[in-house]
Amino acid sequence: MAQTPLFLERRSYRRRRLMDAVRFLPFLVLALWMVPLLWSLPGEARTEDAVPMSTALRYVFGIWVLMVAAGWALWARTRTPVSDDKQTP
Amino acid sequence: MVSLNQLVAVCLLYVAGLFAVAFLAERAAMRGQARWLLRSPLVYTLSLSIYCTAWTFYGAVGYAARSGLEYVTIYLGPSLVMIGWWWVLRRLVRVGRSQRVTSVADLISARYGKSNTLAFVVTCMAVVGVTPYIALQLQSVVLSLAIFATPDAALSGQASGPFNSAKAAFWVAAGLAVFTVLFGTRNLNVNERHPGVVIAVAVEAVVKLIALLAVGAFVVWGLAGGVAETLERIDASAIGTWEVAGGRWVTLTLLAAVAFLCLPRMFQVMVVENDDERHLQTASWAFPLYLMLMSLFVVPIAVVGLNLLPEGSNPDLFVLSLPLSQGQNGLAMLAFLGGFSSATSMVIVATLALSTMVSNHIVMPIWLARGRESATQSGDVRHVVILSRRLSILLIMTLGYAYYRISGGGALAAIGTISFGGVAQFLPAMMGGLFWRGATRTGALCGLGVGFALWVFTMLLPSFGVDAALSAQTFEQGLLGLGWLRPQALFGITGLDPTVHAVVWSLTLNAGVFVAVSLFTFPSPIERLQGAQFVNVLDHADPGRGWAASAAGTEDLMIMAQRILGAEEARRFFLSEARAQGQQGGLPEPTPRFVQGLERELAAAVGAATAHAMVGQIVGGASVSVQDLLAVADESAQMLEYSSQLEAKSREISQTAAQLRRANEKLTQLSAQKDAFLSQISHELRTPMTSIRSFSEILRDARGMKAADKSRYASIIHGETIRLTRLLDDLLDLSVLENGQVTLNLREGRLGDVLDQALTTSLAGAARPLDVARDPQAEGILLHTDLDRLAQVFINLISNAQKYCTAENPRLDISVRVVAGEVQIDFIDNGSGIPADEREVIFEKFFRIKGVEGEGAGLGLSICREIMHRLGGNITYMAHGTGAGFRVSVPTDQQPQEGADSLARSAAS
Numbered sequence: 002m003a004q005t006p007l008f009l010e011r012r013s014y015r016r017r018r019l020m021d022a023v024r025f026l027p028f029l030v031l032a033l034w035m036v037p038l039l040w041s042l043p044g045e046a047r048t049e050d051a052v053p054m055s056t057a058l059r060y061v062f063g064i065w066v067l068m069v070a071a072g073w074a075l076w077a078r079t080r081t082p083v084s085d086d087k088q089t090p
Numbered sequence: 091m092v093s094l095n096q097l098v099a100v101c102l103l104y105v106a107g108l109f110a111v112a113f114l115a116e117r118a119a120m121r122g123q124a125r126w127l128l129r130s131p132l133v134y135t136l137s138l139s140i141y142c143t144a145w146t147f148y149g150a151v152g153y154a155a156r157s158g159l160e161y162v163t164i165y166l167g168p169s170l171v172m173i174g175w176w177w178v179l180r181r182l183v184r185v186g187r188s189q190r191v192t193s194v195a196d197l198i199s200a201r202y203g204k205s206n207t208l209a210f211v212v213t214c215m216a217v218v219g220v221t222p223y224i225a226l227q228l229q230s231v232v233l234s235l236a237i238f239a240t241p242d243a244a245l246s247g248q249a250s251g252p253f254n255s256a257k258a259a260f261w262v263a264a265g266l267a268v269f270t271v272l273f274g275t276r277n278l279n280v281n282e283r284h285p286g287v288v289i290a291v292a293v294e295a296v297v298k299l300i301a302l303l304a305v306g307a308f309v310v311w312g313l314a315g316g317v318a319e320t321l322e323r324i325d326a327s328a329i330g331t332w333e334v335a336g337g338r339w340v341t342l343t344l345l346a347a348v349a350f351l352c353l354p355r356m357f358q359v360m361v362v363e364n365d366d367e368r369h370l371q372t373a374s375w376a377f378p379l380y381l382m383l384m385s386l387f388v389v390p391i392a393v394v395g396l397n398l399l400p401e402g403s404n405p406d407l408f409v410l411s412l413p414l415s416q417g418q419n420g421l422a423m424l425a426f427l428g429g430f431s432s433a434t435s436m437v438i439v440a441t442l443a444l445s446t447m448v449s450n451h452i453v454m455p456i457w458l459a460r461g462r463e464s465a466t467q468s469g470d471v472r473h474v475v476i477l478s479r480r481l482s483i484l485l486i487m488t489l490g491y492a493y494y495r496i497s498g499g500g501a502l503a504a505i506g507t508i509s510f511g512g513v514a515q516f517l518p519a520m521m522g523g524l525f526w527r528g529a530t531r532t533g534a535l536c537g538l539g540v541g542f543a544l545w546v547f548t549m550l551l552p553s554f555g556v557d558a559a560l561s562a563q564t565f566e567q568g569l570l571g572l573g574w575l576r577p578q579a580l581f582g583i584t585g586l587d588p589t590v591h592a593v594v595w596s597l598t599l600n601a602g603v604f605v606a607v608s609l610f611t612f613p614s615p616i617e618r619l620q621g622a623q624f625v626n627v628l629d630h631a632d633p634g635r636g637w638a639a640s641a642a643g644t645e646d647l648m649i650m651a652q653r654i655l656g657a658e659e660a661r662r663f664f665l666s667e668a669r670a671q672g673q674q675g676g677l678p679e680p681t682p683r684f685v686q687g688l689e690r691e692l693a694a695a696v697g698a699a700t701a702h703a704m705v706g707q708i709v710g711g712a713s714v715s716v717q718d719l720l721a722v723a724d725e726s727a728q729m730l731e732y733s734s735q736l737e738a739k740s741r742e743i744s745q746t747a748a749q750l751r752r753a754n755e756k757l758t759q760l761s762a763q764k765d766a767f768l769s770q771i772s773h774e775l776r777t778p779m780t781s782i783r784s785f786s787e788i789l790r791d792a793r794g795m796k797a798a799d800k801s802r803y804a805s806i807i808h809g810e811t812i813r814l815t816r817l818l819d820d821l822l823d824l825s826v827l828e829n830g831q832v833t834l835n836l837r838e839g840r841l842g843d844v845l846d847q848a849l850t851t852s853l854a855g856a857a858r859p860l861d862v863a864r865d866p867q868a869e870g871i872l873l874h875t876d877l878d879r880l881a882q883v884f885i886n887l888i889s890n891a892q893k894y895c896t897a898e899n900p901r902l903d904i905s906v907r908v909v910a911g912e913v914q915i916d917f918i919d920n921g922s923g924i925p926a927d928e929r930e931v932i933f934e935k936f937f938r939i940k941g942v943e944g945e946g947a948g949l950g951l952s953i954c955r956e957i958m959h960r961l962g963g964n965i966t967y968m969a970h971g972t973g974a975g976f977r978v979s980v981p982t983d984q985q986p987q988e989g990a991d992s993l994a995r996s997a998a999s
């Protein structure tokens with residue numbers, strides 16, 4: 002029975018950590034996109050506290066662009082051999 | 091101004107182009123060409139864009155104009171799902187591929203024991219949920235046509251004048267139906283994949299993206315005058331501040347994410363049409379990029395539209411009316427094609443997905459149930475399946491058209507959200523099926539039922555308006571007058587946004603009931619089997635065992651397979667299976683594995699439930715029992731056990747081999763020692779023998795020898811024989827000692843007495859004097875051992891010192907100490923000692939120090955060592971300043987060695 006080794010050489014180790022980043026990324030993005038929940042609404046706060054639409058747009062789309070860039074970077078580094086990761090839980 | 095006829099002509103040209111592309115792709119796929127394009131991650135990503143329907147294309151701007159940034163939630167959810175592909179989508183796609191799933195209904199039914207009831211329920215729900223969405227697409231196409239036909243009326247938001255929207259909608263629906271029938275039901279099987287449709291969808295995806303970006307660029311740089319100015323305008327507009335309620339932000343993001351997973355059309359392109367799991371990885375960043383671009387210019391278009399267009403214009407059509415109002419006819423045409431693409435691609439794929447479900451889970455089971463023996467009859471049923479597909483497509487299109495005519499349409503976004511809410515009800519059953527082995531069929535049915543009922547009551551019916559489907563009284567006082575059953579304030583919880591309220595209640599109760607019922611019900615064996623396969627899909631690729639050893643005739647299975655797969659396909663499958671079983675020709679044995687494989691092959695054509703039922707008709711009876719499941723589990727447990735046993739055995743064998751190797755080395759060594767010993771003995775015996783023979787020959791042959799000579803020669807012979815006898819005695823002694831056959835004569839005695847005796851014996855008649863220093867006080871120790879043997883050792887050591895000590899005045903120190911239960915007697919002389927490299931070997935047999943004359947055979951120290959071992963003690967050489975030193979250790983308070991004792995006894999008896 003082939004057993005997965007406890008410790009890995011540097012390359013495989015790096016690859017595993019990149020896959021960890023792939024798994025972690027959606028949660029990070031979710032947290033960032035839920036930040037607008039903290040913004041005050043026009044009804045409940047003074048008007049100068051209201052977040053202008055341009056700021057909101059920049060924030061939401063900024064995260065979007067960063068997410069795509071991060072996703073692309075991770076994909077470019079992890080795409081080649083998919084074989085061993087299929088088994089990792 | 092573009093005339094309606096021009097527009098229709100362009101539209102028809104575009105559609106003809108799509109037909110051509112789809113046709114070419116279909117032909118290339120058939121011939122196995124152009125795989126680099128047809129099966130590329132790019133096409134896969136673009137085909138996912140059917141998520142962006144006319145609702146996105148037109149509706150998002152309207153949505154933004156009404157509610158600000160809230161529209162973006164519809165894209166955030168799918169982006170999150172895609173970027174989190176590793177968690178859910180990877181598993182979903184793997185299950186879809188390994189189980190040859192054809193639709194959402196098929197997935198859920200396959201997971202819960204291939205239950206057709208469940209598939210039926212899911213299909214009905216999907217039809218109810220998606221039909222408004224199809225109507226919505228028809229509406230958007232008709233609206234956009236109308237704006238070209240009567241621009242002024244449409245711009246001012248009035249009903250169209252000469253333009254007959256019902257007729258237009260009919261022709262659009264008919265055209266789409268024809269396209270779907272042509273490319274969606276060309277052939278059966280090959281996993282329900284449609285390269286023609288997919289490539290057409292990909293082309294439309296590019297068109298709608300370019301169109302929206304073009305309009306957006308025109309608005310930002312053409313009308314507003316740049317990015318900074320646009321942002322200023324946005325902040326100054328009516329939607330210039332952040333005003334999305336937190337609850338709606340979270341709920342709509344969640345809803346969009348869920349719908350992205352559950353929508354039948356998304357499932358079709360994402361799972362069913364997926365060729366390669368790696369495409370998913372590419373799409374994980376490429377599709378969010380697409381969504382981001384699609385929603386980038388929505389707010390600018392909405393704001394500029396609100397600024398420039400007259401009050402009361404329909405914001406849902408800003409994408410079209412803005413370029414039109416600025417006289418940009420070409421751009422307006424492009425925008426129209428973009429909207430048209432969004433609508434048509436969605437309708438085609440949605441209809442295709444729904445028709446597969448309707449045909450596989452409603453029409454086919456009914457057809458199967460009607461003719462009882464039908465599965466075993468000969469004759470091609472493929473035409474039945476294809477016909478039922480085509481009829482289903484027409485039926486769904488008709489339903490969409492009818493819904494459009496009846497409802498008259500509302501705001502695009504509202505219909506979209508309602509549809510999302512409907513399909514989102516599949517989520518608990520789907521995710522539970524993928525991640526939780528305890529999910530049961532009954533649980534799924536109950537959960538789906540509750541969720542669907544709540545969705546209809548809180549979302550669908552209220553959407554028609556007060557007094558349309560539900561009376562105002564029901565809104566106020568609840569269903570049947572029950573206050574806690576108000577459609578927008580269930581259980582008396584008021585103040586929630588209606589959408590949030592409906593989504594949260596329906597999904598929570600759906601999931602809750604699903605889990606609770608699953609916990610209390612017991613799944614059937616086949617459910618458990620499927621559950622294990624779904625949940626563990628990433629761990630092993632083994633298809634598992636679905637059928638108990640069957641009594642099915644392979645001929646019957648062959649006939650059935652031919653009818654569904656077609657003669658050629660079926661023959662190829664049976665032949666490869668026969669080869670896999672190791673047969674040269676003929677039909678394969680109906681092993682469980684083969685039947686399972688066949689069922690899966692059929693499932694790709696007619697769905698898991700139908701395929702299971704058809705195979706069941708031939709194989710007969712229950713397919714799998716609890717005992718079979720346990721047997722499967724046993725088998726794998728046994729395999730594990732066996733492999734670990736093998737591992738242990740191989741370890742054992744390698745250990746034994748190492749031991750054997752060591753033993754072999756020792757034996758070789760011993761054999762060499764024995765040879766050396768024999769040659770030594772021969773040599774030792776030969777020397778005295780030679781002199782005895784010579785002198786006896788002289789005595790015999792010499793005449794007239796003097797008496798003195800005679801007596802001298804005789805005494806030499808005598809001396810040599812004595813030496814021979816001593817040598818033989820020593821050898822005998824050594825052999826007896828080494829074999830443990832010695833009898834020990836254990837007695838009490840004082841150490842001093844033994845030493846006295848030894849000194850007396852060894853120094854008697856000595857040629858040279860030896861000065862012996864002793865410590866009489868320490869020698870008073872009582873010993874319980876074989877005193878004679880001990881004395882023999884002492885004698886040997888003392889006479890060695892006496893013989894070989896080279897000092898002027900030879901001196902021997904005998905000191906006695908008691909250390910840790912043993913007596914150490916040291917014999918140290920003042921001679922030159924033994925060279926360091928020879929100390930190791932002085933106890934070996936026949937060893938004599940080089941360059942030292944002596945009459946011994948070199949056995950003395952060997953005998954001493956053997957005696958001391960027998961007595962439980964030891965003799966060692968001490969590295970001492972000068973002179974030789976030997977230490978004899980004798981145990982004081984313990985019996986001589988156990989082994990020696992028992993050997994002694996056995997030798998004595």
